[in-house]
Amino acid sequence: MNSPDKNPSQLAGHTAHPTTESAVASAAARELIGLVTHEDVDRARDRWEVARARVKGRSKTFGGFRLLWLLVGPGILVFLGENDAPSMLSYSADGSRYGVGFFIPFVVLTFIMGFIVQEMTVRLGAVTHRGHAELIFDRFGKFWGFFSMGDLIFGNFLTLVTEFIGVRAGLGFFGVRPAIAVGGALVIVVAAITTGRYWTWERITLSLAIFNGLFIPAAILARPDWHAVGHAMLTWMPFPGGNRYEILLLILATIGATVTPWMLFFQQSAVVDKGMQPRDINAGRFDTLLGALLASVFAIAAILATVPLFHHGINAADFQAAQFAEALEPLIGHTGAALFALGIFEAGIVAAIAISTSSAYAFGEVMQTGHSLNRPLREAWPFYLTLFGSACAAAALVLIPRFPLEFVVLTVNVIAVLAMPPALAFLLLLVNDPEVMGEHVNGFWANVAGVTVTILLIIAGLGFGLATVFPKWLGG
Amino acid sequence: MDPHFADVPENPGALASQDVSVDVKSEQLSLRDPRAVLSLLEADQVVAAKRRTHFGRKNLSTGTKALLWGLRIYVVAMLVIVFISAYQAVHAAR
Numbered sequence: 001m002n003s004p005d006k007n008p009s010q011l012a013g014h015t016a017h018p019t020t021e022s023a024v025a026s027a028a029a030r031e032l033i034g035l036v037t038h039e040d041v042d043r044a045r046d047r048w049e050v051a052r053a054r055v056k057g058r059s060k061t062f063g064g065f066r067l068l069w070l071l072v073g074p075g076i077l078v079f080l081g082e083n084d085a086p087s088m089l090s091y092s093a094d095g096s097r098y099g100v101g102f103f104i105p106f107v108v109l110t111f112i113m114g115f116i117v118q119e120m121t122v123r124l125g126a127v128t129h130r131g132h133a134e135l136i137f138d139r140f141g142k143f144w145g146f147f148s149m150g151d152l153i154f155g156n157f158l159t160l161v162t163e164f165i166g167v168r169a170g171l172g173f174f175g176v177r178p179a180i181a182v183g184g185a186l187v188i189v190v191a192a193i194t195t196g197r198y199w200t201w202e203r204i205t206l207s208l209a210i211f212n213g214l215f216i217p218a219a220i221l222a223r224p225d226w227h228a229v230g231h232a233m234l235t236w237m238p239f240p241g242g243n244r245y246e247i248l249l250l251i252l253a254t255i256g257a258t259v260t261p262w263m264l265f266f267q268q269s270a271v272v273d274k275g276m277q278p279r280d281i282n283a284g285r286f287d288t289l290l291g292a293l294l295a296s297v298f299a300i301a302a303i304l305a306t307v308p309l310f311h312h313g314i315n316a317a318d319f320q321a322a323q324f325a326e327a328l329e330p331l332i333g334h335t336g337a338a339l340f341a342l343g344i345f346e347a348g349i350v351a352a353i354a355i356s357t358s359s360a361y362a363f364g365e366v367m368q369t370g371h372s373l374n375r376p377l378r379e380a381w382p383f384y385l386t387l388f389g390s391a392c393a394a395a396a397l398v399l400i401p402r403f404p405l406e407f408v409v410l411t412v413n414v415i416a417v418l419a420m421p422p423a424l425a426f427l428l429l430l431v432n433d434p435e436v437m438g439e440h441v442n443g444f445w446a447n448v449a450g451v452t453v454t455i456l457l458i459i460a461g462l463g464f465g466l467a468t469v470f471p472k473w474l475g476g
Numbered sequence: 477m478d479p480h481f482a483d484v485p486e487n488p489g490a491l492a493s494q495d496v497s498v499d500v501k502s503e504q505l506s507l508r509d510p511r512a513v514l515s516l517l518e519a520d521q522v523v524a525a526k527r528r529t530h531f532g533r534k535n536l537s538t539g540t541k542a543l544l545w546g547l548r549i550y551v552v553a554m555l556v557i558v559f560i561s562a563y564q565a566v567h568a569a570r
Contacts (some may be wrong), residue, residue, distance in 0.1 A: 044516040
């Protein structure tokens with residue numbers, strides 16, 4: 001790598017408001033023509049829109065909304081992307097096996113945990129203009145970098161497989177053949193990335209992601225007991241009874257449905273690709289909060305939609321996506337069941353786009369090749385090949401007869417939780433690094449919150465491990 | 477690495493002249509002048525600048541190394557447990 005290893009913050013000190021004398025600059029301008037890339041031009045165009053909205057926002061009562069509209073995206077996408085097929089299945093398992101109770105406020109808690117860690121990635125991306133993988137390699141070296149990447153790529157690939165399982169199962173409810181469902185999903189993934197523009201990709205994916213809200217009408221059709229929901233939110237009761245090992249596994253899967261390593265890598269890279277700057281951090285926080293809020297409402301809706309299965313004593317222990325929808329049909333009607341199945345399909349599609357993009361960003365950052373959705377295919381073909389190749393490989397596995405799909409579904413969320421503490425350790429070290437973050441370094445309470453989340457995840461993982469090795473410990 | 481980035485100035489953002497500024501009140505934007513592009517981006521946001529500069533390696537304290545190793549061992553041990561239990565669960569279901 002042709003790198004003088006200079007600290008980029010020294011460049012940032014010069015700021016985007018150049019100070020070089022114009023005589024020097026006019027000579028240098030010729031040099032710049034071959035220097036500015038397609039990616040820079042697209043990003044500058046986005047920044048121009050933001051700067052205009054900022055100026056107009058000051059003079060208009062609702063001008064601030066235009067600015068927020070331009071700056072939201074990565075936060076909503078990451079949380080709605082994480083409301084993916086296995087996550088919605090975990091929430092459905094919570095509702096169908098334990099009804100309204102502990103898991104409803106617990107889901108809200110997991111999204112608070114998610115917000116705490118994702119907010120740090122917004123700051124990291126906006127301040128450094130570097131992706132998460134790149135920063136880990138720069139600051140901790142290749143040894144730790146490859147460990148971190150190994151966790152990410154392995155976890156991402158397993159999760160991608162489950163997204164295509166969700167796509168296949170969701171459309172299976174409507175009688176669509178697996179090959180057509182999976183092939184159609186791949187076409188959508190490709191269509192999203194062929195725009196050659198981050199902004200367009202983001203808006204297409206956001207418009208797909210909002211259909212995660214299909215779980216809301218499905219929940220309403222299930223006629224939830226709102227009094228019980230309010231009681232559960234306030235008291236965290238009733239606490240689930242029965243097999244404590246299964247409860248622990250479900251708790252772990254529910255956490256894994258909200259906080260996972262790919263989210264850290266994806267949001268930071270998306271913030272960089274969007275061109276966000278330190279002055280956009282508050283908008284980035286709002287975006288992340290809005291994403292967490294929407295995703296938690298949709299997750300609770302998935303729980304409520306499947307509560308009728310609990311009331312009718314239907315054993316959903318080994319249910320997959322299509323089986324949930326089929327079992328719900330006589331209880332909440334065909335429309336409700338169809339909405340549920342469509343919701344699982346949507347969850348799979350959006351997550352497939354986001355997760356394959358996360359893998360491609362990380363690959364590009366580590367290999368030091370172009371890694372931006374603002375780049376045309378010819379300039380960043382390894383980036384797009386990684387994105388499309390990982391999606392294709394995952395889709396192909398889903399179509400292999402007798403492939404142990406249930407094995408993957410069982411393990412994916414649990415693996416996400418187990419891989420999270422090292423990812424959080426790197427995140428906390430980076431966000432506390434004054435050479436990297438400058439004045440945006442973590443504050444005391446952000447550290448307390450971040451360390452608490454990490455310790456909670458470690459305790460949950462250790463509890464699962466001990467209960468597996470010593471089943472009698474939990475009366476199993 | 478893209479070959480056309482091999483000889484770039486260390487701080488391309490600083491090469492744009494001060495008199496090139498983009499009028500954000502205007503309805504039209506022309507980004508044909510690279511200086512206009514650079515004036516809209518932070519200096520370390522320009523692709524060429526990012527290629528030239530990197531954060532150096534951080535010196536890890538013994539405590540930090542111990543923490544990272546501890547977490548690494550934790551992940552490997554837990555993954556083994558997950559795979560064994562999931563394998564058993566799948567076979568029991570069959």
